[in-house]
Amino acid sequence: MSDDRTATDTKPAEEPVLDELFAVIEERRDTLPEGSYTASLFTHEKGENAVLEKLGEESTELVLAAKDDNQEELLHESADIVYHLLVLLAMKDADVADLRAELRERR
Numbered sequence: 609m610s611d612d613r614t615a616t617d618t619k620p621a622e623e624p625v626l627d628e629l630f631a632v633i634e635e636r637r638d639t640l641p642e643g644s645y646t647a648s649l650f651t652h653e654k655g656e657n658a659v660l661e662k663l664g665e666e667s668t669e670l671v672l673a674a675k676d677d678n679q680e681e682l683l684h685e686s687a688d689i690v691y692h693l694l695v696l697l698a699m700k701d702a703d704v705a706d707l708r709a710e711l712r713e714r715r
């Protein structure tokens with residue numbers, strides 16, 4: 609972050625894109641539309657293991673991207689992990705608000 613950031617360009621306390629994405633994930637979970645990758649995770653024959661395996665694979669890919677100083681891959685894998693983490697939370701009836709509260713408690 610640059611040191612010359614002003615009050616007007618500080619980030620909002622909540623990040624709308626996470627809430628928007630979580631709302632889409634919950635909608636996919638509840639309606640299971642055809643052709644939806646998210647819905648396929650909720651109906652996968654491996655059950656929750658499908659998303660757990662994805663998180664494991666992407667964590668490894670994130671580590672490799674970091675070790676290679678590959679900025680583009682680092683961000684790509686980070687986004688994959690955040691998305692699959694939100695799917696896992698929705699699967700476990702947790703909420704993105706719970707995650708936010710947990711993070712805020714640590715401040």
Ligand SMILES: N=c1c2ncn([C@@H]3O[C@H](COP(=O)(O)OP(=O)(O)OP(=O)(O)O)[C@@H](O)[C@H]3O)c2ncn1[C@@H]1O[C@H](COP(=O)(O)O)[C@@H](O)[C@H]1O
Pocket residue numbers: 629632636643644645646647669685687688691
């Ligand atoms: N953010 C995501 C998102 N991130 C990753 N993925 C999918 O997760 C899978 C990742 O698996 P892989 O890692 O094997 O695929 P990859 O990224 O090509 O492979 P790597 O380069 O990581 O090895 C891919 O099929 C991606 O399409 C996502 N699928 C959906 N979303 C969001 O969910 C919304 C709803 O999507 P649908 O449910 O498909 O309608 C979308 O509009 C997006 O906002």
